[in-house]
Amino acid sequence: MKAEIISIGDELLIGQVVNTNASWMAAELNKSGIRVVHVTVISDQEDDIHQSLDEALQRADIILMTGGLGPTKDDITKLTLARYFGVGMVFHEPTYKKVKAFFAARNFNMTDINRHQADIPENCVPIENNNGTAPGMWFEKNGKVIVSMPGVPFEMKPMMTDQVLPRLLKKYKPEPLFYKTIMTTGMPESFMSEKIKKWEESLPQHIKLAYLPQPGIIRLRLSASGKDKEKLKKEIEKYCNDLNNYIPELVYGYDEVTLEEVTGSLLRERNKTVSTAESCTGGYLAHLITSIPGSSDYYTGSVISYANSVKTGQLGVDPGDLEKYGAVSRQVVEQMALGIKEKLGTDYSLAVSGIAGPDGGTKEKPVGTVWIAVATSGNVKSKLFHFGEHRGRNIRRSALAALNMLRLEILKETT
Amino acid sequence: MKAEIISIGDELLIGQVVNTNASWMAAELNKSGIRVVHVTVISDQEDDIHQSLDEALQRADIILMTGGLGPTKDDITKLTLARYFGVGMVFHEPTYKKVKAFFAARNFNMTDINRHQADIPENCVPIENNNGTAPGMWFEKNGKVIVSMPGVPFEMKPMMTDQVLPRLLKKYKPEPLFYKTIMTTGMPESFMSEKIKKWEESLPQHIKLAYLPQPGIIRLRLSASGKDKEKLKKEIEKYCNDLNNYIPELVYGYDEVTLEEVTGSLLRERNKTVSTAESCTGGYLAHLITSIPGSSDYYTGSVISYANSVKTGQLGVDPGDLEKYGAVSRQVVEQMALGIKEKLGTDYSLAVSGIAGPDGGTKEKPVGTVWIAVATSGNVKSKLFHFGEHRGRNIRRSALAALNMLRLEILKETT
Numbered sequence: 001m002k003a004e005i006i007s008i009g010d011e012l013l014i015g016q017v018v019n020t021n022a023s024w025m026a027a028e029l030n031k032s033g034i035r036v037v038h039v040t041v042i043s044d045q046e047d048d049i050h051q052s053l054d055e056a057l058q059r060a061d062i063i064l065m066t067g068g069l070g071p072t073k074d075d076i077t078k079l080t081l082a083r084y085f086g087v088g089m090v091f092h093e094p095t096y097k098k099v100k101a102f103f104a105a106r107n108f109n110m111t112d113i114n115r116h117q118a119d120i121p122e123n124c125v126p127i128e129n130n131n132g133t134a135p136g137m138w139f140e141k142n143g144k145v146i147v148s149m150p151g152v153p154f155e156m157k158p159m160m161t162d163q164v165l166p167r168l169l170k171k172y173k174p175e176p177l178f179y180k181t182i183m184t185t186g187m188p189e190s191f192m193s194e195k196i197k198k199w200e201e202s203l204p205q206h207i208k209l210a211y212l213p214q215p216g217i218i219r220l221r222l223s224a225s226g227k228d229k230e231k232l233k234k235e236i237e238k239y240c241n242d243l244n245n246y247i248p249e250l251v252y253g254y255d256e257v258t259l260e261e262v263t264g265s266l267l268r269e270r271n272k273t274v275s276t277a278e279s280c281t282g283g284y285l286a287h288l289i290t291s292i293p294g295s296s297d298y299y300t301g302s303v304i305s306y307a308n309s310v311k312t313g314q315l316g317v318d319p320g321d322l323e324k325y326g327a328v329s330r331q332v333v334e335q336m337a338l339g340i341k342e343k344l345g346t347d348y349s350l351a352v353s354g355i356a357g358p359d360g361g362t363k364e365k366p367v368g369t370v371w372i373a374v375a376t377s378g379n380v381k382s383k384l385f386h387f388g389e390h391r392g393r394n395i396r397r398s399a400l401a402a403l404n405m406l407r408l409e410i411l412k413e414t415t
Numbered sequence: 416m417k418a419e420i421i422s423i424g425d426e427l428l429i430g431q432v433v434n435t436n437a438s439w440m441a442a443e444l445n446k447s448g449i450r451v452v453h454v455t456v457i458s459d460q461e462d463d464i465h466q467s468l469d470e471a472l473q474r475a476d477i478i479l480m481t482g483g484l485g486p487t488k489d490d491i492t493k494l495t496l497a498r499y500f501g502v503g504m505v506f507h508e509p510t511y512k513k514v515k516a517f518f519a520a521r522n523f524n525m526t527d528i529n530r531h532q533a534d535i536p537e538n539c540v541p542i543e544n545n546n547g548t549a550p551g552m553w554f555e556k557n558g559k560v561i562v563s564m565p566g567v568p569f570e571m572k573p574m575m576t577d578q579v580l581p582r583l584l585k586k587y588k589p590e591p592l593f594y595k596t597i598m599t600t601g602m603p604e605s606f607m608s609e610k611i612k613k614w615e616e617s618l619p620q621h622i623k624l625a626y627l628p629q630p631g632i633i634r635l636r637l638s639a640s641g642k643d644k645e646k647l648k649k650e651i652e653k654y655c656n657d658l659n660n661y662i663p664e665l666v667y668g669y670d671e672v673t674l675e676e677v678t679g680s681l682l683r684e685r686n687k688t689v690s691t692a693e694s695c696t697g698g699y700l701a702h703l704i705t706s707i708p709g710s711s712d713y714y715t716g717s718v719i720s721y722a723n724s725v726k727t728g729q730l731g732v733d734p735g736d737l738e739k740y741g742a743v744s745r746q747v748v749e750q751m752a753l754g755i756k757e758k759l760g761t762d763y764s765l766a767v768s769g770i771a772g773p774d775g776g777t778k779e780k781p782v783g784t785v786w787i788a789v790a791t792s793g794n795v796k797s798k799l800f801h802f803g804e805h806r807g808r809n810i811r812r813s814a815l816a817a818l819n820m821l822r823l824e825i826l827k828e829t830t
Contacts, residue, residue, distance in 0.1 A: 011627050013451045014594075015442025016636070019434055022456070027430025036428045037463075041437070041454035048452070055470065071605045072626050105781075107801050111609050131805065133605070152628060154808065210431060276719075282705025283698035286719050290697025293773050293806055301725040304691075304701050304717035306710075310759060314716070344725060358708050391708055 001174045003029050004038040004060035006052050008067035008077055009151055012041045021066050021153055025160060032165060033174035033225070034062065044068050046080045053084055053146070061144050062168060064160075067151030069134035071113045077148055078137070082121035085139065090122045092135070099133045127163050131155045138167065145171065175225060178232045181212075182220040182240055183257060184250040185404050189213050196246045203239060215393040216400040219256075249408060259403045260288040266410045267298035272347040274406065276302040277315055277340035279327060280354040280370060285399040300344045305336065315339035328353050328365050330373075334380045337373035348409070349375045350402045354385070356394045370398045374405045376413060381405070416589045418444050419453040419475035421467050423482035423492060424566055427456045436481050436568055440575060447580060448589035448640070449477065459483050461495045468499055468561070476559050477583060479575075482566030484549035492563055493552070497536035500554065504534045507550070510541055514548045542578050546570045553582070560586065590640055593647045596627075597635040597655055598672055599665040600819050604628050611635075611661045618654060630808045631815040632674075664823055674818045675703040681825045682713035687762040689821065691717040692730055692755035694742065695769040695785060700814040715759045720751065730754035743768050743780050745788075749795045752788035763824070764790045765817045769800070771809045785813045789820045791828060796820070 005025055011017040019041060026036040038059055042048040044067075056063045068077030082089055096118035103110045117133050120126050127136030127147070132155040139146040147164055149156045184192070189211055193200070203209060206226065212219040222239060224232050244251055253262045267274060276285050286302040289295055303314045308327055311317040316339040317332055325331045336351035354370025361367035367389050373382035385401055387394045420440055426432040434456060441451045453474055457463040459482075471478045483492030497504055511533035518525045532548050535541050542551030542562070547570040554561040562579055564571045583589075599607065604626055608615070615624055621641065627634040637654060639647050659666055668677045682689060691700050701717045704710055718729045723742055726732040731754040732747055740746045748768045756764035769785025776782035782804050788797035800816055802809045 010625055011636070012438070013441055013454065014445045014638075015438040015440070015451075016596075016627065018438040019454075023427070023430040023433040025430070026428055030429045036430075037458065039428065039434075039454075039456035043452065070626065070628070072608045105783075105801070106603075106803065108603070108606060111605055113608060114605050131803075154630065154805070212431065278698075281702075282710070282714075283693075283701025283717060283719070284705075286698025287696075287702045287810075290699075290719075290721065291807065291810070295697070296721055299697075300722040301729070302698060302717070302719035302721075303729075304698070304705075304719070306705060306717075307715040307759075310716040314718075314758070343729070344722075392706065395702075395706070 001034045001062065001172050002037045002060040003034050003062040003064060004040065004056040005036060006049075006056060006063060006065040007039065007041045007151070008044055008049065008065060009041075010043045012067075013043055021151065021156060024153070024157065025064060025066075028160060028165060029064075031177060031179055032169055033176040034168065034172070044076055046076060046083070049077065049080045050084055057141070057144060061172070063144070063146045064164070065146070065148045066156055069136075069148065069150045071117055071133065078119070078121065081124075081137065081139070081146075081148060085121060085123050085141070087121050087123045089119045092118050092120050092126055095120065095126055095128075095135045098128065098135075102133055127159055129155055129159060130162075131158055136164070138164075175227070176229070177223050177225045178229060178236065179221060179223045180236045180240060181255050182222070182243060182251055183253045183255075183259075184218050184220065184247060185216055185252055185259060185400050186250050187218070187247070189218055192218060192247065192250075196243065199239070199243055199246050202242070204235075207236065207239065216397040217259075249404075252404060252407060258288075259400055259407070260292055263403050263407045263410075264289065264292045264295055264298060266407060267348075268294075270410065270414055272410070273298050273300055274348040274350065275300050275340045275344040275346040276349065276402075277336040277351040278302060278304050279306060279311070279336070279352060280356040281352045281395050281398050281402075282306060282356075284395050285350065285352060285402055288399050288403065300346055303340055303343070311336060315343070326365070328355055328369055328371055330371055330382050330384070333371040333373040334375075334382050337375040337380050337382075341375045347377065348406060350406055351375075352398050352402055354394070354398055356398075357389055357391045368394055370394065370401070372398065372402045372405060374402070374409050376409055381409070416449045416477065416587050417452045417475040418449050418477040418479060419455065419471040420451060421464075421471060421478060421480040422454065422456045422566070423459060423464065423480060424456075425458050428458055436566065436571060439568070439572065440479060440481075443575060443580060444479075445592055447584060448591035449583065449587070450592070459491055461491060461498070464492065464495045465499055472556075472559060476587070478559070478561045479579070480561070480563045481571055484551075484563065484565045493534070493536065496539075496552065496554070496561075496563060500536060500538050500556070502536050502538045505537045507533050507535050507541055510535065510550050513543065513550075517548050542574060544570055544574060545577075546573055551579070553579075590642060591644060592638055592640045593644060593651060594636065594638045595651045595655060596670050597637070597658060597666055598668045598670075598674075599633045599635060599662060600631055600667055600674055600815050601665050602633070602662070604633055607633060607662065607665070611658065614654070614658055614661050617657070619650075622651065622654065631812040634671075664819075667819060667822060673703075674815055674822070675707050678818050678822045678825070679704065679707045679710055679713060681822060682763075683709075685825065685829055687825070688713050688715055689763040689765065690715050690755045690759040690761040691764065691817075692751040692766040693717060693719045694721060694726070694751070694767060695771040696767045696810050696813050696817075697721060697771075699810050700765065700767060700817055703814050703818065715761055718755055718758070726751060730758070741780070743770055743784055743786055745786055745797050745799070748786040748788040749790075749797050752790040752795050752797075756790045762792065763821060765821055766790075767813050767817055769802075769809070769813055771813075772804055772806045783809055785809065785816075787813065787817045787820060789817070789824050791824055796824070
């Protein structure tokens with residue numbers, strides 16, 4: 001089963017947008033056992049689209065196209081496909097209703113342009129778009145499948161996951177690759193690879209390991225293919241368990257779960273609450289926590305004390321300590337954690353104070369120096385971190401480190 | 416002058432690595448006036464490389480390849496190219512010396528494998544690699560240029576900037592493209608295209624318009640090519656100014672600037688400060704503001720009042736109003752804005768209260784209902800928004816809408 005991805009859009013060819021769609025789709029297809037043999041990026045031009053389709057149909061069984069489905073006149077994929085297949089356009093009533101409802105829900109009136117979004121080539125099966133107005137389209141030709149989807153990632157991804165992939169699996173029944181991804185936080189790739197060297201060497205030949213690093217997170221992906229899925233699954237689970245002996249505090253979950261989900265679940269299960277006090281992370285820690293639906297069950301709120309006056313005025317940090325030790329210090333971060341915990345009356349609290357950069361660093365406390373505290377019922381603990389020089393990554397790493405401290409503290413108290 | 420990029424590597428086809436090389440190269444080529452017409456991603460296989468070269472030579476004058484130049488046996492680009500051109504390999508002494516020096520500087524011994532890195536196809540001009548061991552290769556065939564570079568970004572990028580691009584400019588003397596991107600917020604693509612229809616129709620043929628939507632933001636990109644760069648620049652600027660008559664409140668800046676940067680600059684220039692009180696955005700608004708280096712100059716902090724008790728206890732929201740009108744109401748959001756402004760003593764404040772979803776919606780206030788208030792020296796204004804059903808996007812749109820309200824308020828007060 002070979003697939004080709006055709007990404008349409010001038011923004012990709014001028015380098016304004018990075019083609020993350022193609023890599024996401026490739027990863028999803030691979031997990032399902034469908035091999036991507038070719039990715040093509042072309043402009044919004046009829047000739048280019050026709051030529052790429054001709055070439056792709058020679059190489060692949062499945063062709064997935066994204067882009068050029070918007071309502072404006074520079075979006076030409078739909079008509080181009082109709083002409084490619086030599087068919088006319090038909091008005092698709094259910095799509096029209098869907099588009100109409102989409103606008104009604106947002107209190108906007110529909111325009112003529114939007115009405116045309118319900119016109120589709122007569123040989124296609126439309127694919128519902130639950131996050132936008134342009135439907136996807138499924139074509140079949142000589143036993144091959146051509147799918148056209150919007151280029152907007154938040155429209156394309158659910159369309160792919162919920163509709164296109166299940167249809168492809170049903171049609172082709174590929175032999176799946178078996179994957180398990182181990183989610184870790186708190187150690188850079190090179191150190192981790194030293195630490196888990198023996199474990200890595202113990203893996204049998206048919207189980208492959210890949211390191212997938214992101215700022216603050218390393219995903220370790222184990223993959224294997226074979227007929228006996230149950231046996232593979234057990235085998236991979238054994239190696240996952242083994243890994244815990246090497247890096248017990250770093251593995252926070254499996255299969256793309258986030259640290260904010262894991263921590264939230266621990267709090268919910270135990271009926272506990274948490275609050276936060278943030279300086280250098282500037283709301284990002286609260287944002288991660290509240291990005292989880294239902295987080296209001298365990299998260300009450302935060303004081304973001306960007307200015308020192310807010311640290312003393314709102315969090316009860318001692319002005320003398322602030323003066324003596326500086327805002328980025330054990331003393332201040334612990335007082336921030338205790339202050340917010342008392343103020344909002346939560347079971348736990350987290351506080352972060354550091355130098356995110358690019359300015360504000362000193363010789364003693366260079367950019368990337370971050371103190372993090374976690375307060376529990378009877379205790380407050382803090383830890384000093386040295387991250388890097390990049391502001392955005394320092395903010396992200398600080399928030400992840402705080403969540404991991406909370407996670408470990410909850411587990412310690414209750415197991 | 417048309418260029419095609421061929422990216423070689425299985426890691427790209429399984430979605431493990433995002434093809435940032437291609438977008439970076441495309442941006443660099445475009446800036447120089449060389450148009451990229453096609454990007455192809457293929458695996459490390461001889462047949463695929465040969466076929467892609469055949470196809471690319473039909474479409475483009477310049478073909479830039481990356482990947483497959485490492486010393487290990489899965490890196491086959493060099494031999495594949497020699498066979499493609501039907502030539503033998505020669506030992507290139509200066510490259511050998513360079514590789515040898517590279518290892519000596521790192522206290523590593525050279526292996527036989529590394530020695531082969533100095534073997535190059537006899538018809539190529541080698542390109543020095545100052546950041547690694549594999550040289551690049553420049554081929555010419557029937558007046559067309561084919562360049563092969565390493566796939567490692569920190570080896571490829573300087574090779575491209577310092578050697579490949581200057582050679583290409585010298586050979587082809589391309590006419591540069593001129594771009595301007597107009598950043599807008601607050602209106603979906605289809606409505607905007609109705610609203611700016613006349614403006615769009617007024618654009619001359621040689622100026623192209625593209626809509627590049629993201630959640631909450633639409634970028635309008637104007638592009639034109641021609642000999643007289645100054646004239647084009649003036650012409651494009653005229654159309655940018657004209658657009659302001661159609662959507663005066665929506666254009667917040669140009670050329671990839673963010674709303675948080677623009678708002679931050681306005682505050683800094685006027686020596687004003689802002690604080691925030693967030694409910695449904697849960698810290699994301701604060702995070703956007705503090706993602707900008709130096710934001711501590713104008714941002715003091717926030718109270719995130721996720722729980723109602725924090726709204727009354729910390730922000731001074733009247734418990735009676737909270738009971739009567741609900742947390743998502745004009746009354747409550749205005750009191751939140753006034754409360755935080757007074758508490759932190761800032762010139763402006765923003766408050767957001769809404770239903771981000773997926774739960775918590777009612778018939779009267781469905782998911783996506785958001786109230787936003789901006790408080791100024793003598794005033795508080797609030798506005799009701801209806802966003803969609805997706806939690807993450809509701810949070811992002813709310814924060815952007817809040818920043819745009821602040822931006823407009825600052826401009827109104829001071830111009």
